Amino acid sequence: MSIRNFDALFAPRSIALIGASNEPGSVGSVLVDNLVSGGFAGRIMLVNPHAREIHGRQCHRSVETLPEVPDLAVIATPARTVPGIISALGERGCCAAIVISAGLGEAVDGATLRQQVLDAARPHLMRIVGPNCLGLISPAAGINASFAHLMPRAGDIALVSQSGAMLTSVIDWADERRIGFSHLLSVGDMSDVDFGDMLDYLATDRTTRSILLYVENVTEAQKFLSAARLAARSMPVLVIKAGRSAAGARAAQSHTGALAGSDVVYDAAFRRAGILRVREIEELFEAAATLASGVRISGDRLTILTNGGGAGVLAVDALESDGGRLARLSEEGIAALDGVLPPTWSRANPVDIIGDATPERYGAALDILMKERESDAILVINCPTAVADGMEAGRRIAAIAKRRPRFPVLTNWLGGTSAAPVRDLFAAEKVATFDSPEKAIRAFTHLVEYKRNQELLLETPSAGVAIGHEDIASAQELIETVRRDGRTILSEYEAKRLLATFGIPTVTTRMAGDVDGAVACFEAIGAPAVLKIVSAEISHKSDAGGVRLNIGSAQEMRESAEAMLEAVRAYAPHARIDGFTVQPMIVRDGAYELIAGIAPDPTFGPVILFGRGGKAAEVIGDRAIGLPPLNSVLAREMIRATRISKLLAGYRDVAPVAFDALADVLVRLSELAVHLPDVAELDINPLLADAEGVLALDARISLHAAGAVRVAPSIRPYPRELERAVELRNGERFVLRPIRPEDEDPLVEMVARCTQEDLRLRFMAPMKALPHQTAARFSQIDYHREMALVAVEPGSAYGQGPIYGVARLVSDPENEAAEFAVLVRSDMKGRGLGYRLLSEILAYGRKRGLHRVYGEVLRENVTMLQMARDLGFRADRTEDFSETAHVTIEFDREADA
Template identity: 70%
Template sequence: MSIRNFDAIFSPRSIALVGASNEPGTVGRVLAENLLRGGFAGPVMTVNPHEFAIQSTLNYRSIDALPITPDLAVVATPAAAVPGVIGELARRGCRAAVVISAGLGIGKDGRDLKREMLEAARPHLMRIVGPNCIGVISPAKGINASFAHLTPRSGDIALVSQSGAIVTSVLDWADERGIGFSHVMSLGDMGDVDFGDMLDFLAGDRATRSILLYVENVTHAKKFMSAARIAARAKHVVVIKAGRSAEGARAAQSHTGALAGADAVYDAAFRRAGLLRVGQLDEMFEAAATLATRLRVVDDRLTILTNGGGAGVLAVDALDAEGGRLAALSDQAIARLDAVMPAAWSRGNPVDIIGDADGARYAAALEILGEEQDSDAILVINCPTAVASPMQGAQAVADATVQRPQLPILTTWLGGTAAAPARAFFASRKIATFDGPDKAIRAFMHLHRYRRNQEMLMETPAAGVVIGPVDLEAARALVRQALASGRTVLTEPESKQLLSLFGIPIVQTLLAADPEEAGRRFQDVGGPAVLKIVSPAISHKSDVGGVRLNIRSAEEMVAAARTMLESIRQTLPEAPLEGFSVQPMVVRADAQELIAGIASDPTFGPVVLFGRGGKATEVIGDRAIGLPPLNSVLAREMIASTRISRLLAGFRDVPPVPLDRIVDVLIRLSELAVLLPEVAELDINPLLANAGGVIALDARVSVRAVSGAIVSPAIRPYPREFEQPIELADGTPLLLRPIRPEDEAALVAMVERCTPRDLRLRFMGQMRAFPHQTAARFSQIDYDREMALVAMGEPDEAGKLSILGVVRLVSDPENGAAEFAVLVRSDMKGRGLGYRLMTAILDYGRRRGLQRVYGEILRENATMLRMARELGFETEESDPQDDTVKVVVAFDTR
């Protein structure tokens, strides 16, 4: 990932347009008009071999003829000429190009024009946007390097889209509504610059508050996820993903593979990255506007306050359709409302306070409802009537937001002329307002989903925490043995053995080579029993009569096996048959049939699936996808997002299923997906679950040889390999390990035990508090981008470990340089801990392949400056008047 030379794209000093034209109706003409009229402060130079002037501006006949080297070039030549143009520009020293030209694929002559273009740019580190895009727009800089039909106004929303048509549609839609942009980027075919690069840039762009993405496909999932997680921590990121249809799902050998369609995996990836996915273009802007109000909700429970019953019913319908819940009014709230509301009020939620409700009635209701603990937000609806002023109710809402600034309130003032002043009033007070209850409900659910996704973003699970090394090696040996024999599918007994090694409960399963042996196996398992065919060519055994249940004797088992064998040989004569599996018939009262498994996505790598199982699992399609690694929070989120979860919670006289048992299975499958990349697909169907627990009745595993073509997990798990015991000079033993999200409280406690001077030396200024947002950012890190090692001391009286010191290394997107920071608890200073921390983080930097590590140190911090010199850092020249000194150490990367 890299944002190298992005300043040449978004803050160029000069621009060249290669392929400019005076010919009406051409792309070259529109580009010239947009560039020359956009208000760019620097020179715009046009290049066309046949023109003296373009748009009354002196034209240059060649790139060599340009009087200065452009920072940015816009290329709109025929496709065949593009590699040569890029080569000329790169050799001239141009640092970035927006390639508008289309058709840079492999031509009839066998030339791969896109590859040639990139090869021409690469030696000179030139960045390429496109090809096949409409360009780049930065209104605040006066840059319109596109052939869009208008120049948008300046704003704080960034739009990044693969589709040029979507860009122009959004610009037109936004122009009508007065919405402005910080940057607009059409990525086109993403030959070089892609979503990951843009998210990296926009995460640190001060002009951008919200980021809107239109995604058709992601090319580098690990890079995308890392950049998206960084951006989502700092900005609101809203995404539309094209292609929701089931046709995007690939063919698979298992139920899990079939259910884990591409769109479902993208959905899981967006949620895990903290992005908010929406379905329509207008929703994109609605969501950005709603998030910008800074309203925050805890859950999806909504209270509806209305003066019209019909409007309240519409809101309830919309809430149900969106998956939200009506908040339950407490008995105390109902009693208080009874005392101040008309006798005909609804006495429930929606709270209908009757059509003649004035401002005082709205105010009284809001005062009571605002104190309800089981409500996450209030939607206030007003329907125009002849007996009450809409503005009175609006003022009551505004007053309530002043009295309770943290109370999430959304408003819908229905109507046209009568409601317009109230909506304008709300807008002026920055109170969320909508012209219909459906849009307000959608906004509320956007807030809920965004909050949920932000919580998922902060989860950083460990890998290798529940599987012992002996069992892991046995599992690897089992897979190696199957691959060595030329098989890509494990037998059912092998599949269940693999599950057992990973700690997943299985039913006893024995293999029989023929009907007679199946009869003998009946005696081993006891009756009643289940018989299944074993064949690598038969994925779904019940579909071909390959399963018999409730067999009660050895004789019945032999007969059933002979009948099954004959039937399958007639139906599938080419299918290789390896025998039968025999297992006890498991009957559990009130059990639910679930499915759990692993699939391999070509973009995001391994994914974990959970849902409703059984024969009709693909037809029902009730499933959730998660990206490994998982922890208990993420696993429970997966379960809760399925419809079957309602049955698992218990109903009527059916007791609930202990979810921790299912959570444990999902975590173990997640570990298997990370630690055994040889497993391409895995099915547990059914995973039987009832109040007594869970058990895997059937399993199927597809394996593959590990190669460079296997896509690794899109999210890096907790790097356990960096854990190590250390010892201070006085013999004190400590544990040095990467920081984890659950370390937030310990990190805050450590900062509280540091002196004001030590904090000032570390943070370059006075540090009066260490708020949750800062502590969360420091403890919930992306291990692909940064590393923080903490030194853990002995547990306290409550059994909690304390952090004695922390050292951090944050690398740039190119992974070339990284900045360090270190803090030792004040009472631990002078014992050599800082030196041990710095040594460890520098070793990590070398292993990571960094070229250099640097840091800023206050001149008065003599101790840190001396330690930096001892560690090999050199001081860069700086103004003696500066308060800080920059120290740098370079690594030998040969």
């Protein structure tokens, strides 16, 4: 439902409190005090059947007796009364309710009270926050519909938390530091309003410049990631996630499943959305302080200005540990500093200006350092001394930082009694301040990581992978064969066949039913060879003695097979043994054993894993997780996130591995996870990698049990089903397909081949070219929210070949309405391509369930206006004086259904 009726939550004209109380210290009493003292300008109505007056204000006996319909209701009554209250509010037309009450998990008359609340609200499209929550606070609007102990200051940070205790802790901490908030919401049990809804709302809220989340669990992962990505593109979004322990990991049939614990999957999801994750409550506070200061950075190079060498060294250690870099001072900068600093200054970064540094010395040095082009931010450290005025130095730093608000300045005034007032000064002046060098460095590296996450969202991947329809059909048939045999685990031979259909290089493998068959396979393959047992009931063959390497003769093969049968039967007496596989012994000196695979996650669906492989893969635990669908950029980022990546990049006389081939395997595994939802777990271990390429030496694949719940990918994959061939009236043929991230360069080229006039008519402003950032956002779309169909030549690969036209729809969070846009390459106009593109995108919108499609068209764009009329759009006649026409087409959803 997303943000429908959120205006009743955040901009109500009246509020009703059901459960108001005169009892001192009760939740109902605190709620009354907070509502009344918050400064809300609208009407506040109290409801309690047992009181005429509460805290000196009139009290009403029931919802039915309220003098007007409240926009927002706050409910703090016993759990069993809540469904009836919601029903009464809905009947009167109330649009939103905050349910403070807990205990709605109890089942009454066959359904939980929580479900009864939702059932009562649904017919009226009423929004429910909670139950079991602290409430809502919007300081600028004077709304304190909570039982928090303080009314926060007004500001531009929004905080959304599942924990009410966390919310009050942040309020208390922020009050001391004079940090303000736009909104604070405790979502509690999230029966209706959840993180996805809040991110959708806050992304367009004019009073919010940054968002903090305290997350215990995510519901509706696809909606959450879609909303998070949208919000993170417009403002910083930070999250602290509770529950990081290994208890979230489960026993699995593969290395991949065992390694893919739930917390690392959350990590991957947050990164994919462009969210910055912090690990501890204190870090969230530090991040809040940094965001409150408005600090933004452009890179990872830090300059440190200090009057104490030891503090500077601590900062450098922390910077190196957290992955930042010291900025290099220019010769010009050093010369300028020589002119204002004593001869004993450090003449390097950290810039140690000596313990007797005066405010003037601090100011002069900071002025020079802020002009250094190799520096992305400055950390100013002050150690208290008896010969210099720390407060005056702080004032000087704050004044200079204010003159250049876009240059990031962080401060660390060390100490207690003397430093506290200076830190208060910085907080009041919105200069980021911390009480230790380590905390300041951590805040800086948070900003660096956030920027990297954002850049990752806009990097252009190389041409995409296209798996043929016939290959997918072949893989599905193989899976059906396994199911018909009553199995859920593929043999190694079958697993490698499946990988091969998706273009993943595998070692040649032959199947043998018995010892004689193994010998025959050896004679066909030659020495040296590898022998492996085939049994669906043995997960890790090496543990059972089911792997023999470097077999050099037929006799040795026979002896190895007989010994293997004996060892395996001793290890697993009741396991069914289906035979052996025989393959050539691959010898690549210096090649790395890696692991790559697929594992299921109960929240986010299938995930892709990559890391160090071999027998000790689980012990070493060096891995990275990614969410499908992947592209080349995301796959390379996964590789870079592992410790082994430093070795894979090459060192001394060791050549780097074939990174393109390695990334290609991950992308193809991603395609496999999308196209074959029957696959539950898959691991390739080892995946051999060196400068020559990659090769899967062993593979294991298990299927979901029949009837098992399968969680779909949390990011909607490329909708291949929308691809279709079309023929224009002049006989020209094109393929219309959804746009992909790889299409950025062809999209830029298409725009470059349009006339300036055509671009002005499309974008309603002069445009000479499509900048990278804009092109990346146009091509890297969220298929859950947007759709763009491109016209390309038949047979052209994703990201290769020209694009001749684009039609786009961007829908609102409710999937009610969408805005369209069309652009056809100038030399293709007049052939009917634009008409066909717009027809197809409208057909998609109708099928998706949209109620309305609209667009803004310049009135001088008569061709576009005529095409819109021909397709059934109506122009708004009330705005004839405007330069633009608002055109709309409505769909009859009942008729379409």
